[in-house]
Amino acid sequence: MRTLLLACLAAIWAAFAQAQDLSALARLDPAQSSLRMAGDEVAIDLALSQPVPWRVRVLDDPPRLVLDMREVDWSGLSAVPRQAGAVRSLRAGVFRPGWSRLVLELTGPYLVAQAEMDTGAARPVVRLRLAPAAAADFAAAAAQPEPPGWALPEAASLPAPAARDDSRLLVVLDPGHGGIDPGAERDGHSEAALMLGFARELKEVLLRDGSFQVVMTREEDVFVPLETRISIARAAGAQVFVSLHADAIAEGEAVGATLYTLAEEASDAAAQALAERHDRDDLLSGVDLSKQDDLVATVLMDMARTETRPRTDRLAAALEGAIKGAGLRMHRRPHQKAGFSVLKSPDIPSILVELGFLSSSRDLKRLTDPAWRASMAGALRDGLKAWAAEDASLSALRRP
Ligand SMILES: [Zn+2]
Known part of the structure; x- marks a missing residue:
């Protein structure tokens, strides 16, 4: 019945x-x-x-x-x-x-x-x-499979592969959360809204520089599943993927910008909890992850035989150098690792930047300060440029 x-x-x-x-x-x-x-x-x-x-x-x-x-x-x-x-x-x-x-x-x-x-x-x-x-x-x-007529419009129309322009680095910016998933919330601010605003500012900074092409995983306040964010990066032909966050963390001291890269073993329990919470937010917002196991297994195998991991580590080092060089506050452990689903592209160097933590009133003050955001956007631009130059020279060395 x-x-x-x-x-x-x-x-x-x-x-x-x-x-x-x-x-x-x-x-x-x-x-x-x-x-x-x-x-x-x-x-x-x-x-x-x-x-x-x-x-x-x-x-x-x-x-x-x-x-x-x-x-x-x-x-x-x-x-x-x-x-x-x-x-x-x-x-x-x-x-x-x-x-x-x-x-x-x-x-x-x-x-x-x-x-x-x-x-x-x-x-x-x-x-x-x-x-x-x-x-x-x-x-x-x-x-039960979804009945006919149930399917919603596509989460996001995938951008066509960008016209190949080897002189400009194709960066995919991923403002975390969105729509039904606001991310962290504090004093009337949501992580989703703050990150969309910052991503737009960073996009402008990158485009003005002339060295970058930019694709965003979302341009408005809508929910985009983690898997779709990866698909958007792949479809765009991303050369680097930067996910932008400002989560709230209850565990331990969390102040200052932190760079996260993918690892099966998290660097500590707080990093593990952060990655798990993002997966749970994604799931609770209504996404069926039943096909995820196969994808993850394939991706992890691929990772083992690609050169992505050292390239991603150099990306983290370059961004850390640029952020510190700009005199901006970083976490006392600025580079951490955990199993973030959104970082699982096998062949695209992918990094998750916690610009700060909404659980810290000092970080919230910085995140809502346009001058601070401009400094951070400039630092990320400089770090991406430094990494791209190093990456290009290393790949030229590797070629016979
Ligand atoms: Zn987040």
Whole structure:
């Protein structure tokens, strides 16, 4: 019965898509919305300013409910009364251009027992009822392929390979997080927004220099899966990949810029935790990583037989030299290693720069200071140039 209901949801969505004019942004009305337990069921009521196309499904590992809606402003979500012990965490935001996503992480297996948009009230209300289910039933529902009509627009259209211009280094800049995944948050600042702003500034600095071509993995506040970021770099023909972050770290002292490169063995527990948190953010935002194992195995094998690792180490050394040379604050261990998924391109030197940590008030002050950001962008440009020159001379030496 419930399986049948799930199968019907795509049809419900299609009906709404046809019935509504979809241009305007719908808002969540927190006063008329609630998240609560009704007996052993989870009752979710979400009141909207207008009806929108929507669809819902469950995913496993961890168990979660994913609700996609067209153009909903979720900013009122934190004000929704919330008394549902079965909901471990929730997040919402832009998923793809034109689509927003709400993800409820559940404490166990719950299936959708009721899903409707009630348009009889003053405001349309999405009513969801989740009932406890057997683990096997839940796993079967979560494993169902997405019904026809479910597929969202592509996460990002991959840029065509850039016209080969050997005189300019093709840099892919990757502003961390975005959309439903804001990254670290502190005092009204989000890592996602700060990194997008910094990436735009760095792009300008690199282009003005004349030695670089630049491709960005995202140009706006949207969610881009980690795997897609790698695909964008590959499609662009990246010669170097720079992922930009400013995470919050609870463990140990975290102040100052830090460079992370890929390693199977993390340099310490904090670096390991940071890499795992990025994977978890990616997963919770609704990405199916079921194909990831094969990819990772292949990539790690490739890594062993390429020259990428020493080139990446020299990249870290060049950036460290330039950042210190500019008199900018670095972490007391400026180059660390961990298994960051976004750094797993086998043949593209890839580095993750924590420009600072939002958990540090001193770093937050620097990150929000335009003069500091300009110095950091200049230092990264200088480091990339120094590395490219060294890399070119070494590869010329290696040629017969
Ligand atoms: Zn981050």
